[in-house]
Amino acid sequence: MIASNWKEVLAPQTEASLSHEIDIFEGQIALMKQGKLDEKVFAETRLRKGVYGQRYDNGQRHDGFQSRTLSFPQRHVKGPGTEWDAPGMQRIKIPFGGMTPDQMDVLAQVADEYAEGILHVTTRQDFQLHYVHIEDTPDMMRRLASVGITTHEACGNVVRNTTCCPLAGVCHTEAFDVTPYAKALADFLMGHDDTQDFGRKIKVAFSGCEDKACGLVMMHDIGFIGKTRLIDGVKVRGFDMYVGGGLGTIPHQAKLLAAFVPEEEIMPISQAVSRVFARLGEKKNRNRARIKFLVARLGIEAFQRLVQEERALLPFDDRWGGYLEEVYAYRETPFKPASPLNGKQRPEGFDTWYRTNVRPQPQEGYVVTTVHLPLGDLTSAQMIQLADVARKYVGDNVRTTVEQNIVFRWVAESDLPALYQDLQAIGLGDTGAGTIVDITACPGTDTCKLGIASSRGLARELIIRLKAKNATLDRAIQDLRIKISGCFNSCGQHHVADIGFFGNSRKSGNRKVPHFQVVLGGQWEKNAGSYGLAIGSVPAKSVPEVVDAITNAYLEQREPAERFQDWVVRLGKKEARELIRPFMPIPAFEVSPAFFADWGDPRTFTLGDLGIGECAGEVVSLFSMEISKAESEAFDAQLALEDGEIQTAAERGFNAMIYAAKALVRTEFLDVGDDPDQIVTSFRKRFFDTEKFFDPYAKGKFGRYLFKHHKDPVENPNQEQARQVIEEAQLFIEATHACEMRLTESIQQSIPVLPQAKPKRKPVKLPPGYKN
Amino acid sequence: MTSPQRIQIKLYTKNNSALSKDVLIDRFHSWIQHDLLDEIPIDVADYSHVVDGPGILLITHEADYAFDEVGGAGLRYVRKKEMPGSLEFAITQGFLQVVKAARLLEQDTAGTVSFDLARVEITILDRRLYPNSSATTDSVQPVVTGLFSTIFKTKQVECARVSEDARFPFALTIRAPHTLEIDEISPASVSEAVLVPSL
Numbered sequence: 001m002i003a004s005n006w007k008e009v010l011a012p013q014t015e016a017s018l019s020h021e022i023d024i025f026e027g028q029i030a031l032m033k034q035g036k037l038d039e040k041v042f043a044e045t046r047l048r049k050g051v052y053g054q055r056y057d058n059g060q061r062h063d064g065f066q067s068r069t070l071s072f073p074q075r076h077v078k079g080p081g082t083e084w085d086a087p088g089m090q091r092i093k094i095p096f097g098g099m100t101p102d103q104m105d106v107l108a109q110v111a112d113e114y115a116e117g118i119l120h121v122t123t124r125q126d127f128q129l130h131y132v133h134i135e136d137t138p139d140m141m142r143r144l145a146s147v148g149i150t151t152h153e154a155c156g157n158v159v160r161n162t163t164c165c166p167l168a169g170v171c172h173t174e175a176f177d178v179t180p181y182a183k184a185l186a187d188f189l190m191g192h193d194d195t196q197d198f199g200r201k202i203k204v205a206f207s208g209c210e211d212k213a214c215g216l217v218m219m220h221d222i223g224f225i226g227k228t229r230l231i232d233g234v235k236v237r238g239f240d241m242y243v244g245g246g247l248g249t250i251p252h253q254a255k256l257l258a259a260f261v262p263e264e265e266i267m268p269i270s271q272a273v274s275r276v277f278a279r280l281g282e283k284k285n286r287n288r289a290r291i292k293f294l295v296a297r298l299g300i301e302a303f304q305r306l307v308q309e310e311r312a313l314l315p316f317d318d319r320w321g322g323y324l325e326e327v328y329a330y331r332e333t334p335f336k337p338a339s340p341l342n343g344k345q346r347p348e349g350f351d352t353w354y355r356t357n358v359r360p361q362p363q364e365g366y367v368v369t370t371v372h373l374p375l376g377d378l379t380s381a382q383m384i385q386l387a388d389v390a391r392k393y394v395g396d397n398v399r400t401t402v403e404q405n406i407v408f409r410w411v412a413e414s415d416l417p418a419l420y421q422d423l424q425a426i427g428l429g430d431t432g433a434g435t436i437v438d439i440t441a442c443p444g445t446d447t448c449k450l451g452i453a454s455s456r457g458l459a460r461e462l463i464i465r466l467k468a469k470n471a472t473l474d475r476a477i478q479d480l481r482i483k484i485s486g487c488f489n490s491c492g493q494h495h496v497a498d499i500g501f502f503g504n505s506r507k508s509g510n511r512k513v514p515h516f517q518v519v520l521g522g523q524w525e526k527n528a529g530s531y532g533l534a535i536g537s538v539p540a541k542s543v544p545e546v547v548d549a550i551t552n553a554y555l556e557q558r559e560p561a562e563r564f565q566d567w568v569v570r571l572g573k574k575e576a577r578e579l580i581r582p583f584m585p586i587p588a589f590e591v592s593p594a595f596f597a598d599w600g601d602p603r604t605f606t607l608g609d610l611g612i613g614e615c616a617g618e619v620v621s622l623f624s625m626e627i628s629k630a631e632s633e634a635f636d637a638q639l640a641l642e643d644g645e646i647q648t649a650a651e652r653g654f655n656a657m658i659y660a661a662k663a664l665v666r667t668e669f670l671d672v673g674d675d676p677d678q679i680v681t682s683f684r685k686r687f688f689d690t691e692k693f694f695d696p697y698a699k700g701k702f703g704r705y706l707f708k709h710h711k712d713p714v715e716n717p718n719q720e721q722a723r724q725v726i727e728e729a730q731l732f733i734e735a736t737h738a739c740e741m742r743l744t745e746s747i748q749q750s751i752p753v754l755p756q757a758k759p760k761r762k763p764v765k766l767p768p769g770y771k772n
Numbered sequence: 773m774t775s776p777q778r779i780q781i782k783l784y785t786k787n788n789s790a791l792s793k794d795v796l797i798d799r800f801h802s803w804i805q806h807d808l809l810d811e812i813p814i815d816v817a818d819y820s821h822v823v824d825g826p827g828i829l830l831i832t833h834e835a836d837y838a839f840d841e842v843g844g845a846g847l848r849y850v851r852k853k854e855m856p857g858s859l860e861f862a863i864t865q866g867f868l869q870v871v872k873a874a875r876l877l878e879q880d881t882a883g884t885v886s887f888d889l890a891r892v893e894i895t896i897l898d899r900r901l902y903p904n905s906s907a908t909t910d911s912v913q914p915v916v917t918g919l920f921s922t923i924f925k926t927k928q929v930e931c932a933r934v935s936e937d938a939r940f941p942f943a944l945t946i947r948a949p950h951t952l953e954i955d956e957i958s959p960a961s962v963s964e965a966v967l968v969p970s971l
Contacts, residue, residue, distance in 0.1 A: 006900060056814060063805045070812055072833060085833060087814065105939050112941060113778060113897050116836065117826055118819060131814075131831055133852070374821040381824065384939050427823025446817065460821050600818050602798050 006139045010146040018145040021152055025049050026138040033076060033084075043079030050091040050154030051137050053079065054130060054447050057086035064603030078134055087131040089447060090115070091154040092144060095186040096164035096179055096206070097125035097399035101387035103147045104398070108383035110140045119383055121376040123440060123493055124161050124203070125400040126154060130447050153190050157198040157289075159274075162186035164206040165214040166401040169332055170361040170368055170409050174208025175226040176237055178215075180330035181266065182206040184323040185224075188267050189274070197278040199289030203246070204270070207527055210240075216402060217527040218254045219245045219496065221291045222273060225527065227260055238262050243273060243303065244295030247490035249698075250727050251531045252292035253720075255300040257307065264321035271317075272310035276303070287701035332410065335395035338365025339414040349431070350420050357433040358416065361409075367416065369408045370433035371423060374463065375441055375456055376404030378428065385426040393419050402493075404440055405433055436473070436480045436551075437466045440493060444486025444503060445598065450697055451486035453503025453514040453540055457599030459484050465544050477551045480564055481524055484516070488731065495531040496522040498564045499550060504537055504734055505605070507624075507741060508586040514540040514598040514605045518580055520550070521568030530565075533638060533723075534730055535576045541595045542583040549579050573638045623740050626663030630656045630733050637726045641719070650717045653725035654709045660729075660736040661706055664693070667740065680710045693739045702728075702735035773859035773915060778897035780941075781866045783874050784846035786888045786951075791881060793820040796828040796839050799880050803830065808876060810869070811835055837873050847874050847887070850897070859912070860919060860966045863894060867923070868962050875954050889952040892920070893934065895943040904942040909933050916944055922965035923957065924948045 011019065025045070032042045058081045059070045072085035092107070099107075107127060111119045114136040115129035122128055132140070141151055153159060162182050169177035185204065189195050195202070207215035208226045217223030223242040228235050238260035245254025261269055273291070280298070282289040295303050346354075357370045371386065378386070390398050390408060397409040411419060423429040432438050439462055442448065444455030462482065470478065483497035487504070494500030500519035505512050515537045522532030538546050558567045568576060589596055598605050637652035658676050661683040665672045672682050687693040688703045695702065705728040714721050791799075797816055804813040811832035819825040826848070827840035838848040849870035855862040874887045894916060896902040902912065917931040926948060934943035 009900060061815070064801060065805060070814065070833070072812065087831075087833075109899060109939065113899065116817065116819075116829060116831070118822065131817075131836075377819065377822050377825070379822060379825050381940070382822075384937075457818070460818065463821065600793075600797060601816075602801055 006142045010142050014142065014145045015148070018150055018152075019142070021049075021150075022138055022141045022145060025141070029134065029138065032078065035076065039077055039079055043082070044156055046078060046134065046137075047156035048153055048158060049137065049141065050093070050151030051132075051134060052089040052091055052155050053082050053449055054086065054088045055445065055449050055451065057082045057088060057449065059083045059086065062603065084134065087133060089443075090129045090132045090137060090140065090151065091122070092127040092129070092149060092151050093154045093161045094125050094127060094149070094400055095162050096168070096182040097166055097401060098179070098183070099149075099398055099400065100147075100396040101390045101398070103149055104383050104387035104390065106143055106147045106149070108380040108387070110143050111383070112380035114140045117380045118377050119380065120443075121373060121378075121400045121404045121406065123402050123404060123442070123491065125163050125166075125402055126161050127400070128443075130443075150190075155201075157200050159186075159189040159192075159195050159202045159204060162189075162204045162206070163215055163220075163402055165208055165212075166399045166407045167214075167359070167368060167409075168206070168208050170363065170366070171208055171212075171214075172360075172362050173212060174214075175228045176208060177330070178206040178208045178224065178226045179332075180323075180327040181224070181226075181239075181263070184327065185266060185270060188319055188323070189270060192271065192274070194271050194274045194278065198274075199281045199283040200286055202274065202277065202291065209527075211526055213524045214527055216496070216524075217242055217245070219247050219251070219493075219528040220254060221246060222270060223254055223527070224261075224266060229260060236262075239266055241266070241269060244292040244300070245528075246290050246292040247493060247495050247531075248290065248292075249287075249488045249490070249701075249731055250724060251490065251495045252296065253530070254292075255295060255303075257300070257304055263324055263327070267320045267323070268311055268314055268317070269307065271314060272307045275310045275314075276306045280306070285699075285701070287698055332397055333395070334363075334366060334410040334412070335393065335397065336410075336412045336415065338363065339412045340365055341413040341416055344414055344417050347417055347421055349424075349429070350417055353420055353429065353431045354416065356431050356435055363410075365413055366409075367411050367413055369411050369416070369419065370401070371406040371408065371428050372430040372433040372438055373405050373428070374430065375439070375459055382426050382428060386423075386428060389419070389422045389426070392422070403434065403438060405438070432467070432470065432478075434481070435470075435478045436482060437463055437470055438481075439463055440481075440483040440497070442485050442491035444484075444492075445601070448486055448491075450489060451503065452505055453486055453516060454598040454600060455484040455486035455492055455501075455503060457601060458501065458516065458540060458543055461599050462544060462547060466547075473551075474555055476558065476564075477555060480551070482547070483522075488517075488734065494519050494522070496524050496528040497532065498522065498524075499547060500532055501543065503540075504737075505741070506537065506539075506586065506737065507744075508596075509589070510744070511589055511596050512605050512741065513586050513596055516540055516543050518546060518550075520576055521565045523565055532568075533573060533726075535573055535638075536580050536584060536635075538580055538583045539586055539595050540598055541592075546580050546583050549583065553579050569642075573635070573642055577635065623663050623667055626666055627660060627733065627736060627740075630659035630663060630729075630736070633659055634726060634729045634733060637729065641722055641726060646717055646719055646722045650714050650722040650725045653722065653729040654713065656726075656729040657706045657709065657732045660733045664736050664739060667743065676710065680706060687739065692743065693735065695735060695738060698735070702732045705729070705732050773912070774901055775855050775857055775859055775862045776896045776898035776901055777854050778850060778852055779855075779862050779866050780848060780850045780893075780895040780897060781863070781870045782846050782848040782893040782895075783870055783887050783889060784844045784891045784893075785885045788841075788845050789885045790841060790845040791839060791877075791885055793818065793828055795881065795884075799877065800828060800830040800837070802880070803876070835869065837870075839877070843893070844891075845885070847877060849873065858966070859896075860915060863916065863919060864923075864962050864966050867892070868959055871954055871957060871959075871962075878954070887954060889954060889957060890924075890948040890950060892946045893943060894946065895934075895941050897941050899941060902942045904935065904938045904940055908942050909944075912942070913944060916946060919965045920946045920948070923962050924952065925961075 031037045074084045120128045164182040168179045202221040204222045205215040205220040224239040242254035243257045359368045394408045439459040441455040441459035445451035480498040485492035485502040501516040519532040523530040634656035641649035665682045800816045811834040814831045817829040830837040834853045836850040928949040930947040
């Protein structure tokens with residue numbers, strides 16, 4: 001007899017607490033459909049179950065000619081401005097990236113029954129499924145819960161998936177295996193009373209090494225680096241604990257909260273940090289609601305003191321030290337006995353794959369192999385087949401990575417040729433893991449509501465081009481990393497790439513052109529130890545040539561053994577910009593219409609049907625002249641920073657904001673003059689108070705940068721403060737561009753114009769009985 | 773038999789002829805722009821980078837259309853919204869939709885691809901109602917054979933289960949004994965197949 005629903009089928013094998021959570025969520029869906037829940041409350045509720053919005057979920061889409069309403073059948077919403085029937089994204093948490101073949105099977109099955117049959121590995125070791133309907137989510141969650149996977153707190157203002165170095169436990173340079181600590185802390189913080197009242201999310205990471213990329217601790221809200229000390233002759237474990245790191249629009253390096261935190265203190269101190277963040281963190285302005293802003297505002301010393309005080313007040317919880325029993329019992333069991341590779345016949349292509357996708361473990365006879373997933377994607381069928389490959393060679397020793405791949409750990413070396421052939425047979429034998437062809441990209445305009453340019457489209461194109469010549473590339477180029485974000489929010493981690501890009505747009509005449517800002521010299525090593533700086537924006541269609549120009553210059557100019565980051569520093573930003581300058585111009589539309597569309601998307605890159613009007617033309621022309629001064633000033637600020645002229649760098653950063661504000665003010669008030677006070681006053685009155693300047697998502701965030709630096713100029717800044725001024729100036733300039741575009745569009749839309757004609761197409765003749 | 777939550781039907785091209793991703797993306801956007809679909813269109817997705825992946829998808833609220841090369845080049849229709857009624861109704865309506873889209877693609881690409889309906893693959897994406905088992909095969913296979921005997925107007929229809937691995941969805945491949953052009957299939961007879969006992 002067939003069970004009537006998945007709940008009934010899976011009840012015996014599902015943990016009661018997980019099942020209960022899903023039942024509650026299903027009930028909330030029903031209430032929302034009846035209009036009995038506040039839409040904002042429901043939105044946060046579903047986010048906390050990993051049920052996320054997706055592009056076009058406001059029911060509007062531009063088809064290349066006009067914006068259209070997507071007339072979904074149901075009229076209610078699942079959050080402010082979010083249509084109920086619009087497909088969304090489901091994020092699935094995989095703590096520390098660890099998963100078993102049985103879990104892989106179920107992940108595959110829900111992907112083909114509720115999504116598009118594609119599983120996407122994220123930069124936080126999660127999985128994401130796209131185009132999911134909200135009413136399918138409870139059954140999907142039940143099926144996942146039946147194998148111990150939860151989506152609880154995968155999104156929302158909570159502690160997100162805890163990440164961990166995918167090599168933890170099988171690494172040559174780690175202090176110890178941090179895996180069981182990551183797992184224990186993830187369990188402890190999920191659903192904890194002290195982690196439910198944040199203004200925004202917290203991201204946690206664990207590393208076992210300081211110098212390697214490992215868990216990328218320095219870009220996390222809370223991060224742990226495992227250390228050991230000899231105390232009374234006994235090697236003792238502890239953690240250097242960091243807080244306040246993050247990428248986003250303004251990247252911050254994490255600060256040391258406490259050195260060598262004892263194992264039994266990582267939970268209570270994380271709890272104390274959560275309490276301080278919940279109490280003092282920003283709640284109203286989401287754009288300043290991460291821990292990094294709180295730490296920056298209070299200063300690390302004050303933050304440390306507050307955490308210490310909070311820690312002292314915490315009621316005792318026996319889980320704080322109780323988990324250590326499990327930690328010390330934690331062992332990964334190799335699936336097969338160790339054996340060397342010697343003498344095994346190597347199939348064609350094996351040696352290249354071995355060089356890029358295989359790492360020796362400290363445990364003799366074992367290696368880690370990386371299954372290189374293009375753009376982090378694999379099909380349901382591949383996932384099932386990969387689960388079988390895992391069962392054959394490594395058992396449960398499988399993890400996702402923040403570079404959007406999957407690793408098999410504890411592979412017996414002698415199995416490598418057969419494993420390689422098995423991976424090839426299922427289309428997952430790609431070489432080049434961790435090299436220039438292994439490009440990280442966020443979803444961008446493919447599915448993300450905030451995407452400005454097509455990060456995945458660009459990544460696809462770069463991968464095709466780079467793969468075609470990869471064999472002939474110098475090793476120094478092959479080993480570079482490219483990371484791409486579709487907007488300034490850094491989900492593609494462009495700040496920590498050798499060559500990073502984030503999407504933006506520019507105008508040419510009255511048309512928009514997709515662009516990418518080039519960010520050079522970010523550091524992946526040392527736990528994402530430093531961030532790259534933007535050197536200029538180029539049209540999206542010029543990016544492949546820009547990559548060639550940069551890599552060729554590096555190859556020609558580098559000193560023996562000089563690393564890319566060091567070469568970028570030596571080159572200097574001025575020269576770096578010169579490298580990309582030839583690619584910055586936008587050709588006329590009539591000459592190269594392809595520049596006015598994004599990669600992989602033939603629609604004209606525009607949000608509205610813009611006509612050509614003199615009024616707008618003049619405005620654009622004047623604005624273009626003015627804004628170029630701001631961009632130039634921001635660039636000079638970067639040069640000053642590079643030359644160690646810290647004070648000058650900060651001053652020029654602020655000047656750049658004033659120039660940009662002036663450019664915008666002059667579109668309405670030509671005689672604003674040069675007095676910064678007058679410019680700021682006019683800007684506030686005309687653009688900020690009226691909310692014209694407000695970004696649809698960031699609201700007035702970027703305008704407040706101007707007011708902050710105008711009101712309280714940074715005095716005697718240190719390098720980081722000056723750098724931040726410059727970063728904020730660049731974002732303010734970007735926002736000014738965006739504002740001007742919006743205003744121009746609204747002017748155009750107020751002028752009656754004939755609708756743009758669609759190109760004529762041949763009528764399609766269908767057989768009798770088929771409707772056209 | 774109960775209508776499944778999702779059903780997928782794939783038609784294959786003659787001589788395994790395929791289309792470039794640029795052409796497909798362009799055509800699918802064009803279908804949206806010119807309102808050529810019965811469904812509410814949402815977007816075009818590019819999975820051309822995935823080996824044996826879904827290729828290029830035209831995503832709508834009710835269903836997806838995809839041109840992929842898994843097991844041979846062809847057009848795949850995935851009905852995502854449950855159809856009221858029976859399995860037989862879901863299959864015939866899905867078949868009509870994919871044939872219509874295939875016709876559109878033939879005309880829209882000036883004959884670069886053409887379809888041979890003599891091979892059809894039906895996948896039932898509902899492991900609860902239709903687990904990939906011998907029991908499901910025993911109950912569904914005769915029904916599908918009957919439907920396509922009527923649609924193809926021949927008793928010589930072959931119908932075989934694609935995989936016996938229970939983790940994969942239940943799927944059947946249907947083959948007619950000779951090439952079938954789209955024009956040879958009458959929509960009326962497809963709709964009526966639900967009502968007609970197998971030949």
